[in-house]
Amino acid sequence: MSQAILGISAYYHDSAAALVVDGNIVAAAQEERFTRKKHDAGFPENALEYCLTQGGRDLKDIDYIVFYDKPLVKFERLLETYLAYAPKGFRSFVAAMPIWLKEKLYLKSTLKKELAALSGLDEKNLPPLLFNEHHRSHAASAFFPSPYEKAAVLCLDGVGEWATSSVWLGEGNRLTAKWEIDFPHSLGLLYSAFTYYTGFKVNSGEYKLMGLAPYGEPKYVDLILEHLLDLKADGTFRLNMRYFNYATGLTMTNRRFDELFGGPPHKPEEPPTQREMDIARSIQAVTEEVILRLARTVHQELGTEYLCLAGGVALNCVANGRILREGPYRDIWIQPAAGDAGGALGAALSVWHEYLEKPRHANGADNMRGSYLGPCFTNEAIRRYLDKIKAPYVQIDDQSLMPRLAEILAAENVIGWFQGRMEFGPRALGGRSIIGDARSRKMQSVMNLKIKYRESFRPFAPAIKIEKVSEWFEIDRASPYMLLVAPVTPQRRISMTPEQQQLFGIEKLNVPRSDVPAITHVDYSARIQTVHRETNPRFYSLLEAFESLTNCPLLVNTSFNVRGEPIVCTPEEAYRCFMRTEMDYLVMENILLAKKDQPSWQESGDWRKEFTLD
Incomplete structure (x- = not known):
């Protein structure tokens, strides 16, 4: 009989839920993607429901529920801090205590009430509820899905219960705290x-x-x-x-x-x-x-x-x-979900490997599966929504769609790209992305100012076929989660003139630095995502089609949202974001929409006030 563990992070920032079944990561998602409130810290009711549905289970079928930190230890740290700094800390003490005394100190009973309401179960019949240490949850999220049998683990964040930096030794199914x-x-x-x-x-x-x-x-x-x-x-x-x-x-x-x-x-x-x-x-x-x-x-x-x-x-x-x-x-x-959201996953893996003492067999594979752990939607579900709102579209099979998209991109159009399972973590990795031609000199400013509505200095990342990464960047390995920066190779760079070298600050922004200026930062670096046929075959085949047309195996990849908005989750959110911005095309699975064909889009009030700016 399989064993299922549900991990939860909540009440601080970036609430999330994760489901692990027999040590395998089945589903994980942040609550913000469902509530549309960025960094949502509330009880992750929607994320939990999604994880249970994805795993084909009810809450009564779960063996353990685990919370990602220990609130009583955190409360002890708050009290000791206020006492150590007394009387200076009185204002923040007064601000924090009502929330702690009302909610966080009694987190066990709060969680049980929420879980009972979610499931319809009596509190006495809920699965056992466990609490993991905050930094142990981080360490577990880093080591257990990694490809390594043995590794050092370094966790660095703001603060957990007490720890702000921690060092661990991961071996097999154990994590040993060092300092x-x-x-x-x-x-x-x-x-x-x-x-x-x-x-x-x-x-x-x-x-x-x-x-x-x-x-x-x-x-x-x-x-x-x-x-x-x-x-x-x-x-x-x-x-x-x-x-x-x-x-x-x-x-x-x-x-x-x-x-x-x-x-x-x-x-x-x-x-x-x-x-x-x-x-x-x-x-x-x-x-x-x-x-x-x-x-x-x-x-x-x-x-x-x-x-x-x-x-x-x-x-x-x-x-x-x-x-x-x-x-x-x-x-x-x-760990691609390195912040508190990933703590939900780490806590669940910690229960499986450490609490239940289940073996772990590292075989050199990355067990995050590309971090594509969220919901996905069929062509039929997408068509149903588009038919309801009378949005014109065409459905095209992949063999014809990919070359067509390559041509659209090569003409300097911007595409909303929605396919497969949504990403877990803060980065869009080719599931919920906005994509464009990195060779275009205008693409960075168009995407920042007309689509993302954000600061002009913000850089964009390249998504590149793994086999070609060393031809374009000074890196010789995979970077599937956009978490490594590397220099552009010298042969791709454009040298600056003596006049350009005298420029300061933001003046440097519009000087093209390479053959792919839209993704090359002012210091000739780029934040790289390698795309792999095994984890995202459709995104990979799009890059292949673009390369065969242009000889360039990479695209600009940024998250499918506007500033202050969580990354889109559903077809409805994708279409709304597409219509609110100056994106030219939207592709959802095999369904292609052109902006010029869409009915006029009207909303009451200024939609930009809907999201708190981040």
Whole structure:
């Protein structure tokens, strides 16, 4: 009889659910994709229902339910922090306590009530409810689906219960905790402090800070290392809490921080100045140095050839690329849902392998299955919706569709691409994507300003056939989850003129850097997704068709959404996003729609106010 484990992460940010059956990942999804509220932290009712449906089970058929952290330990950390900083922390103590006393302290009973309401079961008849440690959930999500029998595991995030950085040894079906750095000393919160200070939103704008960094100069590195961060040779560190407010207040940084960097935090939504670019470059450089030192130390201590990464900081793909190029490991593997959403999956895998002591057989395969773990829709279901709203379309089989799409793309059209199962994690990987021709000089600005409605400096990523990646980029291995940055190969680059080299900041943006300018960042790098026939055959065959037409085996790939909106999940959401933006075509499975053929689209009110900007 098979055993099914349901993992849940909720109540902080990025709620999610995951279903593991006999050690195999059957389904996983974030709640935001169903509620359309980005980073939704509520009980993941819709994600749970989806996982159960995908697994063909009711809640009564589940053997264990597991929550991804231990709320009582987290409460202890809050209390100890407030006491340690008393009386300074009183304001945030007063703000946090009602929520804790009402909801989070009694999380076990809250979860049972929600699960009973979802299933119709009496609370006494629910499956056993377990609680895993936050960083153990991260570590499990990184190691257990990885291809390795033995690996070091490094988890870096804001904070779990106490840990902000933790090191583990993964062997077979066991994870052994080695050491950790505890709150308030946190690389994730340091990076978030600078996210806040440069005018971006904490817990969602960190990747913007990373994207802004190449436009600046690392002018503030010494200042950061002298005043904010005591960094040791082995990568361990302590923060100087005199400059930070997050342990006790309602903001990330304080007046001392402002004085150090010569002014108050940058106002949200105002264009970044050269100062913000230089600050972004500086904290990115410091972060990379910390991560590289930690990775080397872990290698010295554990002597493993492989490294697995998870936690929100593991989404820093520039740092990941440097670990791969400069670090001592044969290879690294990063959990694509590295943040709290992935904790649901890690908790479920931890129960299977550690609590139930079930063996694990690493065979060199990546068991995330491309991270295509969400819902999918048939041609029939798509047609039903389009017929209902009287939207004109044609249905074309793959053999004719792929060459047709290649021609559409080569003519500099932008396509909404909706097929197969939705991705788990923050990146669109060819299930729910917006795609375009990377050779186009106008594509980056068209996609940013007319389709995504977001900041002009934001870079786009290439999706490339795995076999061709080394011909275009300085990388010799798979990067299926868009979590590694690598330089464009020298023969593909366009050298800058002496006049162009004098440009500063955002002025650099419109200077083409390579044969594929739409995906080449100002420092000649790109955030790479390798596409594999085994995990996404249709996306792979589209790239093949485009290559046979243009001799270029890659496309621009960005997530199918506008700024502030979660990635689309259903055909209805895909069509709505298509009609609201200046996309030219939409393809859903085998169904092709041209914008010029669609009826006029009208909505009451300004739809852009529907989403809170991230």
